[in-house]
Amino acid sequence: MRGVAISDNRGTSPRDVFEAVERLAGGLGTSLLALFTSAGLIVVAAASLAGVGLLLLPFMLSLVRLVAERERGRLNRWQYQVISPYADTRPTGWAARLRAAASDPATWRDLRWLASHASLGLLLGLAGVVLPIIAVRDASFPLWWWLLPIEEAGASLGFPVRTWPAVLAVSLMGISWAAILIGLGPAMARLQALPGVRLLRPHPSADLSQRIAQLTVTRASALQAHAAELRRIERALHDGTQNRIIGVAVLLGVARDAVVRDPAGAEAALERAQSAAEQALGELRTVIRGILPPVLEERGLAGALTSLAADCPVPCEVTVAELGHLPVAVETTAYFIAAEALTNTARHSRATTAAVSVNRVGDLLSVHVRDDGIGGAAVSAGSGLTGIRRRVEAHDGTITLTSPIGGPTVLEVELPCAS
């Protein structure tokens, strides 16, 4: 993030000066918008006193937001990173909109910025545009003054110039304009951006409370994912393994009962009991694999993904870069994301090839799963993708799904993985 300090000890290069002029000129554009909007606001406010302007107030406030958003966009282009502070909810109805705007601190911060940018920002922007023009005009005065009608020459000094010393004085003045521009230009540009950087960002406390709200949501979904996971495991153990073992106990009872009376029947019951015990073991293995795949521990993420791809009915290519040490939770999440995505691919996409790639850049692990199927996948449509989203949110990661009708489907997940 670029700092907002006005003083800067670096030397000024020609590029800095051009950049400063460009920024001041851009700022002039938004400051003119701010000026017109301010004028409009004053008119509407005055009309509101008479009652009729009140209807226009929500519209004007939307206009203010529009102008502020434009300035945010401009500041972001200059790497200031000014994010929108507005609440996501947009109430409908005149009174609700007005109430929401009045209670949003961002509205008042926008208005303060508007006043400052329409005045100070406008002056700095004008200076930034006019200074280079008059610097060039005056500095080049010796080259063309003689072309002017005698009474017109030397306008910047305020009196007619007819002698070479006076002409040189005008030229010197042009050079000093240029010097002022070189010396002060970058600082002027920063000063012009300052109110926007200060006021258009979310209030520092709002920033934190937004973060807290976001954390609350992701924590809730982490807990929800956790609970759903436990329920799934409980269901699998209860309906599968436990029932099989109860079956074993019952069949053993049947066999014991029959062993003297009906040895053949006892043999048959024991046979059934044995196969039920084997089924129970098979189901137990499936449950264990669903909790934490042993292959992940034995062969790492790369090995686990390779064996996952080998099991996938769609031919699947796996590329895993050098990942270094990863926290177990991140590794497991990455594995389940790939597993879930490939399951979706196999079930719904009608793809002929799929690819999984895993990379790490710094403290960010990225998992890409792509297939050449029919597309049309949506996070809200399948519970599998919803499960992926919950897992990703629990890690504070990001998830992007592109799946146009006709394909291809690309799932991109980024997970913070600082260990």
Place this chain on the structure above:
Amino acid sequence: MRIVIAEDDALLREGLTLLLTARGFDLVAAVPTPEEFLAAVAEHRPDIAVVDVRMPPTFTDEGIRAAVQARRLHPPLAVLVLSAYVEQSFAADLLADGVGGIGYLLKERVGRLQEFLDALHRVVAGGTAIDPEVVAQLFTHQRAIDVMRPLSPREREVLALMAEGLGNTAIAERLFVTDKAVHKHIRNIFLKFDLHPTDQTDRRVAAVLRYLDSRTPSRP
């Protein structure tokens, strides 16, 4: 003895069928859903129904609800509920009508054939057969302790065995005392729980119910 079984797990249904037919019981139906169970009970009017707690569609307490409904529609149907885990409120739900003929056993008890068959006979005869595991858990609960407070330790033991469904003689054998002593303990329990001989409901069941109900302060 005519029996209807409601159990969604095919293996267990098969095991129960094998076991009961081998012992000469008249197994008139073995079905996997509550709806089929209610239809089978209406059609065959069995002496006893053996019902799994968790059945489709939600796999929570469908079996209990179906059993309660079947008992209301076709009294005096005896019901033996089989469950994979201990949940006292289910037993209390079943006993709430104050009429006997109720059993609640963990599924694995079915493998102990003689005990299972004893339980079946007891329940058909209008008694109770509550799993020792359920009974054992009762003593860990504060409200149960409060309800049991007036009882002497010996009386509590007798009540627990009554809940399991044991008769006076069996209780006497288990506790190494005389029948007469057991009879005295039971009279004291009825007295302390304020259960009089004139009451319509079976006093043994009422005492057991008091005991089970104390375990479940908030039933849904």
